[in-house]
Amino acid sequence: EPEVTQTPSHQVTQMGQEVILRCVPISNHLYFYWYRQILGQKVEFLVSFYNNEISEKSEIFDDQFSVERPDGSNFTLKIRSTKLEDSAMYFCASSDLGGSTDTQYFGPGTRLTVL
Amino acid sequence: DAKTTQPNSMESNEEEPVHLPCNHSTISGTDYIHWYRQLPSQGPEYVIHGLTSNVNNRMASLAIAEDRKSSTLILHRATLRDAAVYYCILREFLNAGKSTFGDGTTLTVKP
Numbered sequence: 001e002p003e004v005t006q007t008p009s010h011q012v013t014q015m016g017q018e019v020i021l022r023c024v025p026i027s028n029h030l031y032f033y034w035y036r037q038i039l040g041q042k043v044e045f046l047v048s049f050y051n052n053e054i055s056e057k058s059e060i061f062d063d064q065f066s067v068e069r070p071d072g073s074n075f076t077l078k079i080r081s082t083k084l085e086d087s088a089m090y091f092c093a094s095s096d097l098g099g100s101t102d103t104q105y106f107g108p109g110t111r112l113t114v115l
Numbered sequence: 116d117a118k119t120t121q122p123n124s125m126e127s128n129e130e131e132p133v134h135l136p137c138n139h140s141t142i143s144g145t146d147y148i149h150w151y152r153q154l155p156s157q158g159p160e161y162v163i164h165g166l167t168s169n170v171n172n173r174m175a176s177l178a179i180a181e182d183r184k185s186s187t188l189i190l191h192r193a194t195l196r197d198a199a200v201y202y203c204i205l206r207e208f209l210n211a212g213k214s215t216f217g218d219g220t221t222l223t224v225k226p
Binding site for chain 1: 124146
């Protein structure tokens with residue numbers, strides 16, 4: 001069964017450093033998402049992406065964050081200057097239709113630890 | 116966003132049915148009801164979704180109240196592997212891209 005993959009599984013970085021989290025969505029999917037989950041808290045929506053553009057973003061997704069689909073298979077989340085509060089699990093998801101009936105398939109997540 | 120309310124936690128015995136309730140009294144006519152679950156240390160996983168009619172799939176059943184103000188996820192025979200946090204999510208027609216997760220229900224399955 002096709003699945004969303006994410007690398008690395010765990011990233012440790014120093015505060016102020018840039019990190020890039022990578023995702024390979026399911027191959028025929030067109031809609032891509034990033035969510036994050038701070039330890040012990042809810043899963044929070046960050047951004048949705050379709051047709052090489054951001055479709056929607058949350059208040060969390062400020063200028064420190066950016067997303068890119070650099071080639072036909074990868075979808076990346078960049079955090080330019082990490083803060084301690086960026087420590088969280090980051091989940092990538094993809095879907096094929098993008099509508100209200102759509103199933104979103106989530107990856108296993110990248111645990112980001114900012115020291 | 117329309118809000119959902121779920122119990123914080125529920126317990127079940129293995130091989131018994133589990134009924135996980137969700138209240139969504141402010142649901143609009145075009146909102147779909149989705150259920151996802153998150154097993155420990157994993158990403159969320161789709162379970163089932165519906166609009167008005169009850170739905171069945173290989174994982175679970177979804178019973179939707181006639182007025183759509185509540186729904187119930189039914190696991191017919193709970194296994195230890197079903198221990199997870201279960202999220203009831205409303206996918207809005209105009210903001211269909213994102214899923215807004217609440218606190219969910221933590222299901223504990225006892226052997």
